[in-house]
Amino acid sequence: xxxxxxxxxxxxxxxxxxxxxxxxxxxxxxxxxxxxxxxxxxxxxxxxxxxxxxxxxxxxxxxxxxxxxxxxxxxxxxxxxxxxxxxxxxxxxxxxxxxxxxxxxxxxxxxxxxxxxxxxxxxxxxxxxxxxxxxxxxxxxxxxxxxxxxxxxxxxx
Numbered sequence: 001x002x003x004x005x006x007x008x009x010x011x012x013x014x015x016x017x018x019x020x021x022x023x024x025x026x027x028x029x030x031x032x033x034x035x036x037x038x039x040x041x042x043x044x045x046x047x048x049x050x051x052x053x054x055x056x057x058x059x060x061x062x063x064x065x066x067x068x069x070x071x072x073x074x075x076x077x078x079x080x081x082x083x084x085x086x087x088x089x090x091x092x093x094x095x096x097x098x099x100x101x102x103x104x105x106x107x108x109x110x111x112x113x114x115x116x117x118x119x120x121x122x123x124x125x126x127x128x129x130x131x132x133x134x135x136x137x138x139x140x141x142x143x144x145x146x147x148x149x150x151x152x153x154x155x156x157x
Contacts, residue, residue, distance in 0.1 A: 036150035041101050043147050047109060047140065048098035055091030058084050079126050083119055087112065106144070113137045 060066045061084050062073050073081060094112050097105015117137045119126055127133075 033154055036147065036154050040147040040151040043143060044098045044101050044106070047144075048095045048105075051091045051095035051098060051109065051112070055088055055095060058088035058091065062088055077126075079123065083126050087116070090115075106148075110141070110144075113141050 057066075064072055069075075073084070076084075090108060090112050094105060094109040097108050099105070114137075117134045120129055120131075120134050120137075123129075
């Protein structure tokens with residue numbers, strides 16, 4: 001049976017108490033130091049879930065799970081088909097990289113964001129040229145850049 005320490009077993013100078021206070025304050029300080037990094041990872045995970053949803057939506061269009069007979073994949077223009085297959089693949093790849101918070105995941109995700117904005121602005125005949133989509137993509141890009149910048153400031157060079 002283990003012995004329970006008594007008051008006479010503890011050091012008289014309070015070293016044990018000082019050590020636990022120092023340990024608690026270092027844990028608190030460490031968690032405060034990485035607050036922007038944690039926020040960035042949370043944002044990346046949210047964007048990963050959104051990318052999964054978008055990728056599955058595009059695959060549903062390719063496979064015919066959504067849309068009527070008139071909207072079938074094979075009845076669409078070649079440009080629409082190419083863009084849809086591109087986003088069906090790249091969104092899911094980006095989702096994996098974002099969930100793991102890897103640098104390549106952010107790069108692939110940034111590629112999807114910029115690609116969608118370019119398609120909406122430069123080729124409105126493919127997906128309709130929605131400025132709302134471009135605005136949402138721009139807000140997500142700005143949020144990522146701010147969070148990445150703040151997280152980078154937390155880490156010393």
